[in-house]
Amino acid sequence: MKIKCVLLIICLLSTAVQANDKSAVSARGIKEPWRGVHLGIGNKKAVEQLTSVVPRLAGLGVNVIVGEINYGYQYKSHPELARDNACNAKQIKNLLAVCRRHRVRLIPQFQCLGHQSWSKNTAPLLINYPEFDETPGKYPDNEGIYCRSWCPLHPEVNKVAFALMDELIEVFEADALHVGLDEVFLIGEDACTRCKGKDKATLFAKAVNDYYKHIAGKHKIEMLMWGDRLIDAKIINYGKWEASANDTAKAVDLISKNIIICDWHYELRKEYESVPMFLKKGFRVWPSSWKKTDAAMAFVDYSKRHGNARMLGHLNTTWGAVKINELPTFKPLRYATESFK
Numbered sequence: 001m002k003i004k005c006v007l008l009i010i011c012l013l014s015t016a017v018q019a020n021d022k023s024a025v026s027a028r029g030i031k032e033p034w035r036g037v038h039l040g041i042g043n044k045k046a047v048e049q050l051t052s053v054v055p056r057l058a059g060l061g062v063n064v065i066v067g068e069i070n071y072g073y074q075y076k077s078h079p080e081l082a083r084d085n086a087c088n089a090k091q092i093k094n095l096l097a098v099c100r101r102h103r104v105r106l107i108p109q110f111q112c113l114g115h116q117s118w119s120k121n122t123a124p125l126l127i128n129y130p131e132f133d134e135t136p137g138k139y140p141d142n143e144g145i146y147c148r149s150w151c152p153l154h155p156e157v158n159k160v161a162f163a164l165m166d167e168l169i170e171v172f173e174a175d176a177l178h179v180g181l182d183e184v185f186l187i188g189e190d191a192c193t194r195c196k197g198k199d200k201a202t203l204f205a206k207a208v209n210d211y212y213k214h215i216a217g218k219h220k221i222e223m224l225m226w227g228d229r230l231i232d233a234k235i236i237n238y239g240k241w242e243a244s245a246n247d248t249a250k251a252v253d254l255i256s257k258n259i260i261i262c263d264w265h266y267e268l269r270k271e272y273e274s275v276p277m278f279l280k281k282g283f284r285v286w287p288s289s290w291k292k293t294d295a296a297m298a299f300v301d302y303s304k305r306h307g308n309a310r311m312l313g314h315l316n317t318t319w320g321a322v323k324i325n326e327l328p329t330f331k332p333l334r335y336a337t338e339s340f341k
């Protein structure tokens with residue numbers, strides 16, 4: 001997983017609302033299987049490369065692209081939060097036009113809560129607003145931690161995050177937003193005066209529900225998130241990366257079943273028990289693989305055997321393992337798209 005995140009950073013240099021199972025099945029925009037690819041689009045070059053490759057991806061059968069942009073957009077509400085080489089509205093509109101011409105749904109992603117640093121590099125939010133940090137003043141140079149988190153209880157943080165989400169939803173003309181939320185290890189920390197001693201699952205669920213209220217409640221669009229913090233590592237033996245060993249998993253019963261769970265697993269396994277687990281609870285699940293072709297094939301096949309109408313299809317992540325212009329040759333993607341035609 002650490003490799004995944006290194007690659008992503010390189011690439012990026014980048015109320016619970018009532019469940020409504022019926023509307024969940026007939027997802028807005030796409031009624032056929034979701035044949036998706038996820039990639040970082042947090043800089044001008046990546047957006048332009050993706051724009052040029054969309055026709056070939058559509059030719060393969062890809063009908064959804066999740067573009068992780070984070071701080072790689074020239075935000076008008078918070079220009080201080082844009083990374084160097086962040087893309088602009090015109091580039092996004094060009095990408096969107098090509099996607100629409102080829103009937104590909106474009107879903108932006110903004111990584112919330114965790115993943116606010118990598119290695120010694122802290123992401124723009126906590127550089128500009130260090131008071132939002134869950135562990136303020138701790139871990140100089142990010143030594144000894146995986147990634148920084150923002151504090152889900154800071155009274156001002158969502159105002160900033162929502163302003164960025166609003167801009168992304170507008171410029172992408174989005175009917176869905178992916179909010180990340182994977183690998184949140186720093187939550188409910190003693191270093192945070194607001195969160196110290198609080199139940200981590202409740203804190204995590206509050207963050208999810210806050211975002212869901214904004215995205216599905218205010219904007220009336222769909223929300224996607226990664227599923228790892230909702231899987232109990234004590235029950236499903238995935239390990240601490242692709243499942244939660246830090247007491248967040250009970251949040252799975254505290255959030256809306258209308259959220260789409262991107263259930264990522266990148267290794268070859270006999271079973272991927274989280275797929276039926278999430279389905280049984282009523283979620284829509286979008287199983288997500290990475291670069292190991294045998295693992296992706298096993299996960300696709302398992303999902304088809306254990307899926308139901310709420311198992312949406314397959315999402316291939318890339319994490320920089322394949323160049324954007326070589327995506328149409330990416331074997332895991334070719335297998336998954338072919339399997340869901």
Ligand SMILES: [Zn+2]
Nearest residue numbers: 151192194195
């Ligand atoms: Zn806190």
